[in-house]
Amino acid sequence: MKETKTTKAPAAIGPYSQAITVGNLLFTSGQIPINPETGEIPAGVEAQTEQALTNVKNLIEAAGGKIDNVVKTTVFIKDMNDFAKINEIYAKYFTEPFPARSCVEVARLPKDVLLEIESIVEL
Numbered sequence: 001m002k003e004t005k006t007t008k009a010p011a012a013i014g015p016y017s018q019a020i021t022v023g024n025l026l027f028t029s030g031q032i033p034i035n036p037e038t039g040e041i042p043a044g045v046e047a048q049t050e051q052a053l054t055n056v057k058n059l060i061e062a063a064g065g066k067i068d069n070v071v072k073t074t075v076f077i078k079d080m081n082d083f084a085k086i087n088e089i090y091a092k093y094f095t096e097p098f099p100a101r102s103c104v105e106v107a108r109l110p111k112d113v114l115l116e117i118e119s120i121v122e123l
Contacts, residue, residue, distance in 0.1 A: 006062035009055040010034040013110065019059050024123045026063045030076065030116040031055040032109065045082045045114045049089040052117045057093065065121045070099040072120040079114070080105040086115060 004019040009031060012018055019028045033041055033051035036058075042051055057067045077086060083103065099119070109116050 004059065004063040006059055008036055008058035008062060010036050019063055021063060021123065026060065026065055026119075026121040026123055028056060028059050028119045028121070030074075030118040031059065032111060032113045032116045034111070034113075041111060041113055045079075045085050046089055048114045049086050052113075052115055053089065053093045056117055056119055060119070060121050063121075063123065065123045067093060067121075068095065069122045070094065070119050071122055072100045073102075074118045075101065075103045076106045076109060076116045077103065077114065078106065078109060082114065 002021040003017045004021065004026070006018065009018055012029065016029055019026055021027075031052050033048035033055070035042070035051060036055065042048055056073075060067055060070070075086065075090075077083065
């Protein structure tokens with residue numbers, strides 16, 4: 001196993017790694033929409049989706065990967081009514097063939113954000 005750390009994505013807020021590589025697969029921890037430079041969380045689901053996906057992309061690139069090689073994502077959202085808005089932003093980051101994805105509505109997320117996104121990437 002190899003750990004990836006970068007200042008271009010939020011630091012872990014608990015006893016876990018930002019990302020771990022096993023063989024040719026990178027597993028990112030869930031990325032919440034914290035701006036790693038300011039520590040701020042943007043308002044609104046669209047801006048939060050953009051920041052969370054930017055964090056995912058930056059973490060993948062820090063490990064030597066490309067967002068085009070994401071094979072699976074899991075999206076945790078606070079409100080399933082935001083699904084369409086999240087999809088609009090999500091579609092800007094991924095191209096066909098799109099990664100496999102699970103999307104789950106949850107009661108609460110760290111720092112009361114509106115979504116969290118994790119990924120599995122082939123390096």
